[in-house]
Amino acid sequence: MLPVSDHLTAALSGLPLTLSPVTVACAVALSYLLALAVYRLYLHPLAKFPGPKLAALTSWYEAYYEIVLKGQYSRKITDLHDKYGPIIRVTPHELHIRDSRFFDQFYAKNQRLDKEGWDKRFGSPHGLIATVKADHHKRRRAAINPMFSRRSILSFIHIIYRHVETLSARMQEFEARKEPLNLSLAFPALTGDIIMDYFFGFNYGQLEHPEFASFHDAFMKIGATGHIATQFPSIFPIMNSIPDFITEWIQPAAKPLLQFKRDQWALIGRTLKGEDIKTNDAQRTIFQEILDSKLPPEDKTHQRLADEAQVVVGGGVETTAFALTIACFHIINNPRIYERLHKDLVAAFPNRADLDLVKLESLPYFKACIQEAVRLSYGLSARNPRTYDKPLQYKQWVIPPKTIVAMTIPEVSHDEDIFPDSYSYIPERWLNDPKTSDGLPLEHFLVSFGKGSRSCLGINLAWVELYLTLGMMFRRYKFELFEADESDVRVAHDFFIPVPRLDSKGVRVFVTSTRD
Numbered sequence: 247m248l249p250v251s252d253h254l255t256a257a258l259s260g261l262p263l264t265l266s267p268v269t270v271a272c273a274v275a276l277s278y279l280l281a282l283a284v285y286r287l288y289l290h291p292l293a294k295f296p297g298p299k300l301a302a303l304t305s306w307y308e309a310y311y312e313i314v315l316k317g318q319y320s321r322k323i324t325d326l327h328d329k330y331g332p333i334i335r336v337t338p339h340e341l342h343i344r345d346s347r348f349f350d351q352f353y354a355k356n357q358r359l360d361k362e363g364w365d366k367r368f369g370s371p372h373g374l375i376a377t378v379k380a381d382h383h384k385r386r387r388a389a390i391n392p393m394f395s396r397r398s399i400l401s402f403i404h405i406i407y408r409h410v411e412t413l414s415a416r417m418q419e420f421e422a423r424k425e426p427l428n429l430s431l432a433f434p435a436l437t438g439d440i441i442m443d444y445f446f447g448f449n450y451g452q453l454e455h456p457e458f459a460s461f462h463d464a465f466m467k468i469g470a471t472g473h474i475a476t477q478f479p480s481i482f483p484i485m486n487s488i489p490d491f492i493t494e495w496i497q498p499a500a501k502p503l504l505q506f507k508r509d510q511w512a513l514i515g516r517t518l519k520g521e522d523i524k525t526n527d528a529q530r531t532i533f534q535e536i537l538d539s540k541l542p543p544e545d546k547t548h549q550r551l552a553d554e555a556q557v558v559v560g561g562g563v564e565t566t567a568f569a570l571t572i573a574c575f576h577i578i579n580n581p582r583i584y585e586r587l588h589k590d591l592v593a594a595f596p597n598r599a600d601l602d603l604v605k606l607e608s609l610p611y612f613k614a615c616i617q618e619a620v621r622l623s624y625g626l627s628a629r630n631p632r633t634y635d636k637p638l639q640y641k642q643w644v645i646p647p648k649t650i651v652a653m654t655i656p657e658v659s660h661d662e663d664i665f666p667d668s669y670s671y672i673p674e675r676w677l678n679d680p681k682t683s684d685g686l687p688l689e690h691f692l693v694s695f696g697k698g699s700r701s702c703l704g705i706n707l708a709w710v711e712l713y714l715t716l717g718m719m720f721r722r723y724k725f726e727l728f729e730a731d732e733s734d735v736r737v738a739h740d741f742f743i744p745v746p747r748l749d750s751k752g753v754r755v756f757v758t759s760t761r762d
């Protein structure tokens with residue numbers, strides 16, 4: 247086989263030219279890449295949008311920030327907005343908008359938006375949050391919507407109270423042993439037990455586990471894997487084809503989640519055969535609700551139900567746990583806030599053993615403390631993509647149909663025009679019905695639960711968990727931080743969910759019972 251230079255020489259000297267298959271393949275690949283580059287940079291429908299050329303050229307730009315630098319593209323995108331303006335092209339096929347006032351209009355006012363991309367991220371493409379088509383999503387959501395009404399949550403509240411009391415008992419145990427309690431581990435165990443009880447009708451007793459073993463690590467790892475899966479969508483099918491013991495050997499943190507997947511697969515199988523797996527005294531479970539719903543048979547297959555279980559349980563664990571951790575860190579770290587809150591709680595509950603949701607909800611300062619924690623916990627740190635089958639107007643820009651357009655919750659939470667000193671925890675900003683400079687209610691910009699038809703389904707459950715857990719904690723106990731600082735709650739990585747620095751040991755606290 248002649249080297250390329252010899253082919254050239256042969257061609258120039260008029261000798262008959264025989265190209266090897268490898269040379270031809272290289273030439274074709276090179277021409278294709280060149281043509282693709284020209285198309286993406288100059289002819290693509292998004293070519294006129296601002297942004298770095300490299301991002302327009304290739305998804306490897308995104309991959310570098312997400313995979314190599316571990317969840318840093320969202321942060322980079324914020325820098326790019328500073329440079330290029332409110333709308334930018336962040337991958338060859340995706341635009342990103344930073345404009346808090348457009349958030350509601352985009353997600354809530356446009357009906358029938360599809361959501362491209364999340365179906366590849368978690369390995370559960372048929373779960374609600376990952377469903378691509380607006381129509382499929384609508385019927386799947388309608389099937390479980392009633393279970394997430396305030397009324398339904400209240401019919402389950404006795405189980406939430408029980409778990410909150412278990413957490414209180416664990417606090418006393420740590421107090422007696424004079425050992426620090428790791429809130430970053432305790433909260434996912436709490437929220438995990440609650441959502442398991444609600445979805446399946448039993449829990450794994452994670453809150454009673456000595457070290458609060460939970461799905462926490464596994465969800466973190468899944469979040470990080472999501473960045474790889476976005477670039478290489480076959481990763482989850484490949485992982486699913488590998489025996490679990492090998493995956494556990496490669497990634498020990500995945501063990502509880504694989505266990506959960508195996509268990510729920512078996513449980514769903516038993517239920518489909520007519521067995522009742524519920525062991526708690528919940529009136530009804532989400533799982534029963536799906537099975538009894540009018541969903542078509544293809545939405546009640548074993549695999550679809552397994553996907554739904556994973557995303558609903560997943561949605562219910564880390565988000566609320568992180569909001570609880572944020573609230574606790576800041577309240578404990580600011581004695582002034584703790585004292586004011588504790589005083590309100592003592593006035594509302596003279597008997598420290600009492601706890602009542604409605605009374606807790608009537609305390610304005612307490613509500614403000616929770617709102618501020620929700621603002622700073624974001625729910626999701628990921629870009630939240632949508633596509634629309636018609637052109638979309640944004641300012642002077644006409645966005646072509648079916649373009650992936652995303653916005654990001656943390657950018658609204660840190661809009662300094664709306665939330666001055668936005669990285670600081672200031673509950674007072676929520677008091678006395680506050681408005682923005684242009685007269686809109688501040689609450690309008692609390693977007694951590696998302697907006698529109700795909701906004702958080704678990705919002706009512708989340709609020710109840712936040713009120714009862716924090717009410718119990720700050721009425722009954724006083725805390726002292728142990729080797730924890732703001733970097734243990736400040737987001738350092740976007741793994742779909744917000745994640746603090748990777749070497750954080752969590753927010754650890756010493757606990758003392760209050761005497762008043």
Ligand code: HEM
Nearest residue numbers: 374375561562565566569625694695696701702703704708
């Ligand atoms: C502070 C707590 C929570 C926050 C901040 C939060 C935030 C969010 C956000 C931002 C979304 C995505 C919205 C979108 O795509 O536009 C979402 C979706 C979802 N969340 Fe939550 N969440 C919380 C707690 C919960 C809880 C306790 C559950 C209970 C199961 C839950 C279940 C879900 C589900 C099922 C979805 C998908 C909804 C859909 O696609 O229709 N979340 N959540």
